[in-house]
Amino acid sequence: MQDKVVVAVDAMGGDNAPVEIVKGAVDAVNKSNLIKIKLVGIADVVEEELKKYTYDKSSIEVINATEVIATEEPPVNAIRKKKDSSIVVAMNLVKNGEADAFVSAGSTGAVLVGGQLIIGRVKGVERAPLAPLLPTKKGVSLLIDCGANVDARPSHLVQFARMGSIYMENVMGVKNPRVAIVNNGAEEEKGNALVKATFPLLKNCTDINFIGSIEAREIPSGYADVIVCEAFVGNVILKLYEGVGMTLVAMIKEGLMGSLRSKIGALLVKPALKNTLKSFQTEEHGGAPMLGLNGLVVKSHGSSKAIEITNSIMQCITFKEQQINEKIKENLINED
Amino acid sequence: MQDKVVVAVDAMGGDNAPVEIVKGAVDAVNKSNLIKIKLVGIADVVEEELKKYTYDKSSIEVINATEVIATEEPPVNAIRKKKDSSIVVAMNLVKNGEADAFVSAGSTGAVLVGGQLIIGRVKGVERAPLAPLLPTKKGVSLLIDCGANVDARPSHLVQFARMGSIYMENVMGVKNPRVAIVNNGAEEEKGNALVKATFPLLKNCTDINFIGSIEAREIPSGYADVIVCEAFVGNVILKLYEGVGMTLVAMIKEGLMGSLRSKIGALLVKPALKNTLKSFQTEEHGGAPMLGLNGLVVKSHGSSKAIEITNSIMQCITFKEQQINEKIKENLINED
Numbered sequence: 001m002q003d004k005v006v007v008a009v010d011a012m013g014g015d016n017a018p019v020e021i022v023k024g025a026v027d028a029v030n031k032s033n034l035i036k037i038k039l040v041g042i043a044d045v046v047e048e049e050l051k052k053y054t055y056d057k058s059s060i061e062v063i064n065a066t067e068v069i070a071t072e073e074p075p076v077n078a079i080r081k082k083k084d085s086s087i088v089v090a091m092n093l094v095k096n097g098e099a100d101a102f103v104s105a106g107s108t109g110a111v112l113v114g115g116q117l118i119i120g121r122v123k124g125v126e127r128a129p130l131a132p133l134l135p136t137k138k139g140v141s142l143l144i145d146c147g148a149n150v151d152a153r154p155s156h157l158v159q160f161a162r163m164g165s166i167y168m169e170n171v172m173g174v175k176n177p178r179v180a181i182v183n184n185g186a187e188e189e190k191g192n193a194l195v196k197a198t199f200p201l202l203k204n205c206t207d208i209n210f211i212g213s214i215e216a217r218e219i220p221s222g223y224a225d226v227i228v229c230e231a232f233v234g235n236v237i238l239k240l241y242e243g244v245g246m247t248l249v250a251m252i253k254e255g256l257m258g259s260l261r262s263k264i265g266a267l268l269v270k271p272a273l274k275n276t277l278k279s280f281q282t283e284e285h286g287g288a289p290m291l292g293l294n295g296l297v298v299k300s301h302g303s304s305k306a307i308e309i310t311n312s313i314m315q316c317i318t319f320k321e322q323q324i325n326e327k328i329k330e331n332l333i334n335e336d
Numbered sequence: 337m338q339d340k341v342v343v344a345v346d347a348m349g350g351d352n353a354p355v356e357i358v359k360g361a362v363d364a365v366n367k368s369n370l371i372k373i374k375l376v377g378i379a380d381v382v383e384e385e386l387k388k389y390t391y392d393k394s395s396i397e398v399i400n401a402t403e404v405i406a407t408e409e410p411p412v413n414a415i416r417k418k419k420d421s422s423i424v425v426a427m428n429l430v431k432n433g434e435a436d437a438f439v440s441a442g443s444t445g446a447v448l449v450g451g452q453l454i455i456g457r458v459k460g461v462e463r464a465p466l467a468p469l470l471p472t473k474k475g476v477s478l479l480i481d482c483g484a485n486v487d488a489r490p491s492h493l494v495q496f497a498r499m500g501s502i503y504m505e506n507v508m509g510v511k512n513p514r515v516a517i518v519n520n521g522a523e524e525e526k527g528n529a530l531v532k533a534t535f536p537l538l539k540n541c542t543d544i545n546f547i548g549s550i551e552a553r554e555i556p557s558g559y560a561d562v563i564v565c566e567a568f569v570g571n572v573i574l575k576l577y578e579g580v581g582m583t584l585v586a587m588i589k590e591g592l593m594g595s596l597r598s599k600i601g602a603l604l605v606k607p608a609l610k611n612t613l614k615s616f617q618t619e620e621h622g623g624a625p626m627l628g629l630n631g632l633v634v635k636s637h638g639s640s641k642a643i644e645i646t647n648s649i650m651q652c653i654t655f656k657e658q659q660i661n662e663k664i665k666e667n668l669i670n671e672d
């Protein structure tokens with residue numbers, strides 16, 4: 001038991017809860033015996049779902065939580081008032097050392113607030129960023145920060161750069177990851193006040209491979225592995241990525257229905273087109289880690305199906321094995 | 337002559353200058369006798385190009401300018417030092433009332449700097465924003481500001497909203513255009529410091545149809561006609577639009593070459609696909625106006641061909657006819 005990674009899973013969070021979440025948890029323990037899951041939610045409902053599957057009963061424990069936080073609830077209020085919600089109960093498991101990590105497809109706001117208020121930050125970490133993986137032409141890049149705390153300071157961005165670099169190197173296996181800061185031009189004199197103040201600090205970081213500015217146009221081409229920005233800009237990038245992709249796909253589909261010729265062609269290209277478009281969807285690439293907390297929090301997309309939940313759970317194994325939090329602590333202490 | 341719109345055109349600016357620029361100018365005067373063009377650039381070169389075409393000689397005048405500003409030159413320096421460049425000479429024509437408008441596919445930085453330093457802002461306008469049209473599922477939206485001046489103040493954003501609204505209503509013919517501010521969430525309490533300070537000011541504007549926040553995901557769907565943001569964020573949106581589009585198209589093309597089946601299909605869908613993708617390219621929708629100046633400046637995409645130059649020139653007719661600058665002046669005076 002001592003080597004297992006204990007993951008608390010929010011059985012009630014996301015558009016497809018509890019069905020897909022429970023399935024994802026079962027698939028994870030059937031895939032790896034390194035995983036032990038604490039499935040948190042309304043016990044009756046969760047147990048009813050679990051009955052459908054065959055798995056090693058000792059690998060999944062159901063923890064009762066009678067309340068559910070909805071996506072549209074104001075997060076700070078929800079975390080404070082709903083003490084018996086799946087998110088709060090699961091986060092307390094991480095806080096008390098009864099779980100190593102927490103996976104949720106529920107309210108992003110509540111997960112972010114709970115992470116800071118309940119689990120708490122690693123000593124020395126000023127802000128805990130949310131860092132989704134963006135699909136690119138070459139694979140994926142880590143976009144850090146897309147969290148709820150906007151108007152970051154230069155020192156925050158420097159910590160984001162370091163934590164993101166550790167994550168990409170150790171969890172995603174990218175050697176010497178290229179770190180870039182989002183800017184409105186490639187030249188060093190470009191930028192708003194925040195970027196101008198941060199740029200020289202990043203240049204002086206000896207522990208990261210800082211390659212300078214990245215213009216938004218270059219993000220999808222995979223020009224950098226770690227893309228550093230303040231959360232407001234990160235939110236715009238993440239959501240525009242999804243928006244342009246979705247709209248373009250819808251327009252292409254509509255366009256192909258315009259003539260008989262293209263309709264026939266559409267039938268032939270469908271499988272290839274589907275594969276390409278799938279690889280470019282942000283939710284296809286596992287959950288977004290919230291870094292710098294005393295434990296790992298993985299935010300899975302709200303529309304997650306079982307496969308994404310399983311992937312998010314598997315991510316936690318590498319995170320623990322690679323001792324990411326220990327590396328973040330060391331790194332921040334060494335440099336400060 | 338008194339009713340003609342006089343447009344100074346930068347014959348030397350852009351990737352395809354002077355060939356496509358000169359062709360675009362000729363096409364414009366052949367299309368509308370309301371246009372008179374002052375084609376600014378190295379006279380020998382421009383005249384040599386003009387020889388290729390048939391047109392009413394009185395409608396195009398060549399103005400000699402011996403210098404050229406390259407895209408990579410630092411803009412402030414270039415505008416100050418290259419007094420005989422096509423951009424500086426053409427902008428002086430607008431300043432001195434010898435032209436109503438200026439169209440350039442040259443250095444965006446130099447055009448923005450020159451607009452402010454040479455032509456100057458309409459009295460009461462605090463900042464002159466650059467406002468490109470973004471393709472959406474429903475048509476186009478005006479993204480304001482994508483200029484060079486970042487870290488705007490709330491009062492700037494309010495002026496952008498008003499000027500953008502006037503432009504969309506009068507030049508693009510959108511009745512009662514919906515104005516939204518880019519935000520990291522749909523709820524009113526969301527936002528960074530700038531957005532939070534600007535939101536109530538926009539809500540109080542009686543002269544615009546303010547519909548609240550817009551998340552980046554909704555931009556491509558055409559949820560708003562005028563999209564207000566600070567220039568750093570605007571730059572990220574504009575460039576990411578181009579980047580995601582370009583990468584997705586490249587990946588689709590590559591994906592279709594993967595099997596014989598999809599290769600055959602690709603041949604059949606090619607024309608339909610091409611049309612759809614074309615309608616989603618930012619450079620397809622005419623030049624970006626720089627608003628709030630004593631005269632109109634239209635920045636055409638660097639890769640502009642003749643057709644885009646012609647479109648940018650035609651835009652100037654409506655701008656003058658609709659007395660946009662007079663409306664901006666009135667509007668700002670009435671409200672302040």
